[in-house]
Amino acid sequence: MKPGYVRPLDLKHGRIDMNHGAGGRAAAQLIEQLFLPAFDNPWLRQGDDGAVLPAPPPGHRLVMATDAHVVSPIFFPGGDLGSLAVHGTLNDVAMSGAVPLYLSAAFVLEEGYPLAELQRLARSMGEAARAAGVPIVTGDTKVVEQGKGDGVFIATTGVGALPPGREIGGRQARPGDAVLLSGPIGDHGVAVLSKRESLAFETEIRSDSAALHGLVAALLAALPEGSVHVLRDPTRGGLATTLNEIAGQSGLGMRLDEAAIPVRPQVEAACELLGLDPLYVANEGKLVALVDGAVAEAALAALRDHPLGREACRIGEALADPQGFVRMDTRFGGCRVVDWLSGEQLPRIC
Amino acid sequence: MKPGYVRPLDLKHGRIDMNHGAGGRAAAQLIEQLFLPAFDNPWLRQGDDGAVLPAPPPGHRLVMATDAHVVSPIFFPGGDLGSLAVHGTLNDVAMSGAVPLYLSAAFVLEEGYPLAELQRLARSMGEAARAAGVPIVTGDTKVVEQGKGDGVFIATTGVGALPPGREIGGRQARPGDAVLLSGPIGDHGVAVLSKRESLAFETEIRSDSAALHGLVAALLAALPEGSVHVLRDPTRGGLATTLNEIAGQSGLGMRLDEAAIPVRPQVEAACELLGLDPLYVANEGKLVALVDGAVAEAALAALRDHPLGREACRIGEALADPQGFVRMDTRFGGCRVVDWLSGEQLPRIC
Ligand SMILES: Nc1ncnc2c1ncn2[C@@H]1O[C@H](COP(=O)(O)OP(=O)(O)OP(=O)(O)O)[C@@H](O)[C@H]1O
Ligand SMILES: Nc1ncnc2c1ncn2[C@@H]1O[C@H](COP(=O)(O)OP(=O)(O)OP(=O)(O)O)[C@@H](O)[C@H]1O
């Protein structure tokens, strides 16, 4: 684009208008001046319709995962839509045991959205991607009229490389597997909701939004190949829904120990106030691992050795159960079935 | 999911509610009963956070492209948001010369959207994907409140395999390249706008929305490796903007022959009525190819031999020009500079 032809973007006071989505000069300018500097990497700079990239190493399989992100509010304690859009998709790639390689990002912008906020978001995405070592290699920018969107939505897709012989997934769970959790639950959902409802707690509750592929790599490196059966990030629907998904996929039941499931006291308190059950609240920086019972202690040690797994716990086990129930021994010595999330609990949490 | 637990989806009269985006039972039901049957393929059926897929053949590079689709109206003559979301992204992968392998699809649904329409869209996507031979292997479903979205937005990402040695892209254009166009321009934009404005023309104008990877394969198979320098689909911003992008990337100018650029008479007439210039109107089933001048006739023949290239034409050539201008010899014997799209022309056209 010949820069002499256009007024520079007013990144301080400017706003998104319909032209920024029309694919012409204004769109090219927005990409060149706002997105490219934030995401900077040679693949994106190719500037073609698609990015041409080195393939995974020989023998590896591809892994592909996608998520649209519509969290409201866009900025919240501990993160924002941009970093969340990077972490969320990286984590879904990582949950197969793959090494994430590349990300794409497609934006739906609402007319009138401030460029300064968009730049803040893009920079946050770029930082999250660089910190994770996974470049945003291709993108897209669409604009909808005021009242037809809600600021910014971001859909990210991730591609990764899965080493030969690694088989991790919901159907790999086996009776006797230990159920491990990498840390306390509920932080993300409560942080977003507190901000949305303008609730102030004594201690600020921050989202746990984080990229988990490093933690996964540490776990896998510490254990014999084949002993990690399932990995999953308990996002929307929370821990309870995630465990029910795995039970459904594997045809097994689970037995949990309520007292072993970590919840920060301030999250517990906030949940009580808000009428939420932390078991159903979304997390964006935690993982559940089902590992061979024999390696449970080694797995826990490996998780705790990593900054994102310091508070990892063993919370239960998988077992044969024709009904596929997730049951929990309660703190009070009872036992109850933990079902799927069935109400909406928290809309637009990620 | 245990089906005994839920009322079946009312696909006739039901509507999207916030629960469908909460990641719990309602979301799982929507995916299982509406999306999975429409997209059906073994990768998607894995049901894990990401899809595990065979990698490209040895020596191939990866290509990755993404687009959010926000076209309004969602259904238009010749296509709909669903098939468009498949074609648009496949085409961006194909424009690098890669063979598209996999698609992902992330949905942002507005509360209240009719399930019957969503099913129609999903089926249309599934059909387009099957016709193209490229499965939708992973997905995501988010819901936003009424008035915070506009029915449905779909972000698709495509991954493809690029054979060794193939280098196609905007920077590969060379002086003397012939500029080829695969058929008449403006159909898509005019079809969408006519529907949006409820204009009725004597002959219905239909979108050209189509998957172009077969046409690309036919072109590449007919020519010596290395003689196709640039491929691009003239979508938003139209032919004029696409050629300016290529000029900008390659540092070359172009010379076009207006009389050689095909526009259907009814599109021409509609554009006049609507105050549009067909050069700037979006296409979704056309490609521009810059090929070595020496193979131009063979390239044209190969394009015309394919159902999607019957009306292919040679419309100009690339040449050295330090200013990087796209110039056009007009029908009336003059010459003018064809600039980038600078106004909005048509918002929400794809
Ligand atoms: N938000 C963004 N961040 C980073 N790069 C982007 C963004 N939007 C677009 N791009 C990049 O800009 C270039 C042009 O994108 P554009 O969407 O115009 O191409 P296209 O997909 O071929 O056209 P269309 O979207 O009309 O189908 C591509 O290289 C794309 O990766
Ligand atoms: N619209 C859709 N079409 C097809 N498959 C879908 C769709 N939405 C989700 N899926 C599939 O359903 C499964 C569960 O998706 P879900 O989005 O709940 O997982 P997740 O991304 O791990 O969670 P979250 O979105 O909360 O981060 C995945 O296998 C996904 O590919």
Ligand SMILES: [Mg+2]
């Ligand atoms: Mg394109």
Ligand SMILES: [Mg+2]
């Ligand atoms: Mg996810």
Ligand SMILES: [Mg+2]
């Ligand atoms: Mg695009």
Ligand SMILES: [Mg+2]
């Ligand atoms: Mg997940």
Ligand SMILES: [Mg+2]
């Ligand atoms: Mg495109």
Ligand SMILES: [Mg+2]
């Ligand atoms: Mg998802």
